[in-house]
Amino acid sequence: AAVAALKRYPVINASVDGNDIVYHGYFDIGMALGAEGGLVVPVIRDADRKGLREFGATFRELVERARQSKSLPDDLSGGTFTITNHGGFGSLFSTPIINQPQAAILGVGAVQKRAVVIDDAIAIRPMCYLSLSFDHRVIDGATADRFIKLYPNNPHVDYAYYLKGLATFNERGIVEKLTAQEISDRDPKALRESFASFKELVTRFPDSKYAEDG
Numbered sequence: 001a002a003v004a005a006l007k008r009y010p011v012i013n014a015s016v017d018g019n020d021i022v023y024h025g026y027f028d029i030g031m032a033l034g035a036e037g038g039l040v041v042p043v044i045r046d047a048d049r050k051g052l053r054e055f056g057a058t059f060r061e062l063v064e065r066a067r068q069s070k071s072l073p074d075d076l077s078g079g080t081f082t083i084t085n086h087g088g089f090g091s092l093f094s095t096p097i098i099n100q101p102q103a104a105i106l107g108v109g110a111v112q113k114r115a116v117v118i119d120d121a122i123a124i125r126p127m128c129y130l131s132l133s134f135d136h137r138v139i140d141g142a143t144a145d146r147f148i149k150l151y152p153n154n155p156h157v158d159y160a161y162y163l164k165g166l167a168t169f170n171e172r173g174i175v176e177k178l179t180a181q182e183i184s185d186r187d188p189k190a191l192r193e194s195f196a197s198f199k200e201l202v203t204r205f206p207d208s209k210y211a212e213d214g
Helices: 001-008 052-067 140-152 159-163 181-185 188-204 209-213
Strands: 015-017 020-024 029-035 038-040 081-083 103-108 112-118 120-128 130-134 165-168 176-177
Touching: 001 081, 001 140, 029 052, 130 140
Parallel strands: 029 081, 081 103
Antiparallel strands: 015 020, 029 038, 103 130, 112 120, 165 176
């Protein structure tokens, strides 16, 4: 979801170098976490090229090294955008500090069940608050607002199909369903891995929209 929104608004994925704004053609996502020695930010390289399973395996490996104080220099350097899950400690809101020279950082609050209106009916859904801290020299408020709105709610992004391997991102960061011919041309092994990742997601979040779309 983050990469899709970053592709749509590449300035969020930018960084500051002196008086210059540097736009990156890749997505190295930092994932802030608390380790014994303090806060560290392992970086997942080329996040847009990783499926859910590979992303999770890479993150677990980085976390394990960080918590054992065995992180490599490359593990903690060069990110283009950072996500911090302060909700893991129970907080709903936060104002995270930008991991400079990056231009922005996304904070994710604790997930709690709340009453929401869906199709004019009240339903219970897991919800959380998102916060975006950004460098106003690079990003204006309107762009930040559009990014944070696109991140969780873009109705054109069908992540279920993407996770199943039946869709791909276009140049605007929007998920487009593949044609029947394009699906038949895909590597069967890659399709099996995509479906396995999707099944894993549904197992972890049985009440999500992915389970409903499954």
